[in-house]
Amino acid sequence: MASDPFNYPNGSSSSFILVGVPTLEAFPICLGILFCSAYIIALVGNGVVLLVIGLDKSLRDPIHCFLCMLAVIDVVMVTSIIPKMLSIFWLNSTEIGYVACFVQMFLVHSATSEESGVLLAMAFDRYIAICHPLRYQRILNHQTIAQIGLAIMVRALLFIVPLAGMVTKLPYCRSLVVPHSYCEHMAVVKLACADPRPIRFYCVSMSSLIVGMDMAFIAVSYGMILKVVLGKKSCWKAFRTCGCHICVMMLYYIPGIVSIYAQQFGSSISVRAQVLLADLYLILPAMLNPIIYSMRTKQIHQAVLRMLFSRKVHA
Numbered sequence: 001m002a003s004d005p006f007n008y009p010n011g012s013s014s015s016f017i018l019v020g021v022p023t024l025e026a027f028p029i030c031l032g033i034l035f036c037s038a039y040i041i042a043l044v045g046n047g048v049v050l051l052v053i054g055l056d057k058s059l060r061d062p063i064h065c066f067l068c069m070l071a072v073i074d075v076v077m078v079t080s081i082i083p084k085m086l087s088i089f090w091l092n093s094t095e096i097g098y099v100a101c102f103v104q105m106f107l108v109h110s111a112t113s114e115e116s117g118v119l120l121a122m123a124f125d126r127y128i129a130i131c132h133p134l135r136y137q138r139i140l141n142h143q144t145i146a147q148i149g150l151a152i153m154v155r156a157l158l159f160i161v162p163l164a165g166m167v168t169k170l171p172y173c174r175s176l177v178v179p180h181s182y183c184e185h186m187a188v189v190k191l192a193c194a195d196p197r198p199i200r201f202y203c204v205s206m207s208s209l210i211v212g213m214d215m216a217f218i219a220v221s222y223g224m225i226l227k228v229v230l231g232k233k234s235c236w237k238a239f240r241t242c243g244c245h246i247c248v249m250m251l252y253y254i255p256g257i258v259s260i261y262a263q264q265f266g267s268s269i270s271v272r273a274q275v276l277l278a279d280l281y282l283i284l285p286a287m288l289n290p291i292i293y294s295m296r297t298k299q300i301h302q303a304v305l306r307m308l309f310s311r312k313v314h315a
Contacts, residue, residue, distance in 0.1 A: 015095045016188065017177045020088045022271045032089035035279075038287045039082040045290030046071040048304065056303040062140040063129070066122045067300075069149060073115050074286035080107040081182040081282060088181065098172075101183040106164050108282065109185065112155040113210055113257070115285070117152035119249050120214045126189075126242050127221040129139060131228045159206050166199050179271050184278055207260050215253060222246065244292050251288060255281040 021031060049071045053059045081104065087093040096104070128136050137314050167185055170192035180187040185203065189196040225242060259281040293300055 011013065015097050015176070016101050016183065016191075017094050018084070018088055018096055018181060018183070019094070019177060019179045020085070020181050021275050022179050023288055024272060027090040035082055035085050035089070035283070039078055039086075042074060042078045042283070042286040045287065046075050049290045049293065052300060052303045052307055054309065058194075059299055059303055061299075062136075062145050063122065063125050064299075066118055067127060068087060069152075070118045070122075070289060071113065074289055077111040077115070077282055078286045080104050080111070081279075085279075087182050096183065101178075101188065102164060102168055105167065105183045105185050105188070108182065109163065110160045112282070113156035113159050114152050115252065116210060116214045116256075117155060119245075119252060120217055121148050121152070122245055123218040123221040123249070126174050126245060127225055127252050130225050130242075155210070156223050159210060163199070163203060163206075166202065170194050170196075170199075180275050180278055184275075193247075199273050204260070206300065211253065211257060211260075218249060247292055248285065248289055251292075252285045255284065 019025070020028070024031060050068060053064050053068055067199060084104070125140060128139050132139065163185065167189060170189065171194055172191055173193040175189060178184075178187050178191065186196075186200065189199050222242065255277065259277045260273075262274050262277055
């Protein structure tokens with residue numbers, strides 16, 4: 001039909017076909033076990049962080065609010081992709097409706113933008129806590145935290161809504177087989193019988209702008225922290241406090257940057273490597289974030305032990 005934005009080859013299909021991990025289709029059980037294990041770890045870890053912060057009244061600092069935001073985003077991110085991946089690997093259910101495909105795309109890209117914003121907010125929190133400790137509670141009050149959270153969500157929507165509009169309006173008249181394990185936007189756009197360059201330019205420019213700005217502000221925050229604490233007695237304590245945050249940020253940004261540019265310009269990189277890198281970029285931080293924070297953040301570590309053993313644990 002002329003009014004239908006999706007022009008399907010057979011006239012009746014209204015679904016895309018997800019391949020999974022190209023060239024590794026012969027190992028569905030092993031891939032499923034790996035991704036299922038990562039999913040369980042991510043759910044349990046982030047669930048424990050949310051539960052501990054929710055139940056322990058001593059964990060009401062702004063940094064713990066940001067940790068809750070990060071945990072919720074990670075749960076949404078992995079839940080939007082891994083259950084479908086497991087159905088591909090274990091049930092051979094490769095079909096995904098085009099509405100479900102674009103909903104998944106929306107959730108993934110909005111979550112990645114929001115996670116970057118929360119990491120920036122956490123860096124700002126550490127800067128205020130270390131460089132302006134006497135003004136910490138006054139600057140980062142509940143109203144400010146709510147405004148930061150709202151700004152993070154609005155920014156993500158301003159990025160993803162135009163992208164979703166452009167992708168859904170494309171005519172899909174070629175093969176509907178997506179060589180990916182989820183509805184990655186460029187893998188879907190390549191199936192359209194229209195010029196994908198405007199969408200590619202928009203995605204690369206906006207992703208680079210968001211990630212570049214966030215990384216620049218994060219670098220400035222930690223540079224100012226380093227300038228303040230260097231040579232002081234509190235230097236080692238400040239490094240311990242910021243160390244887990246820096247680890248999480250590197251874990252998120254390095255695979256993310258490589259994945260973005262590999263998808264756009266990595267014609268010499270195999271499709272399998274691109275898909276695994278994109279999966280790693282989304283799943284690995286969500287799995288490791290709660291482990292890093294529960295092990296490296298003193299208050300959460302103690303709260304977890306109190307919850308497990310029902311007694312107060314002192315450092």
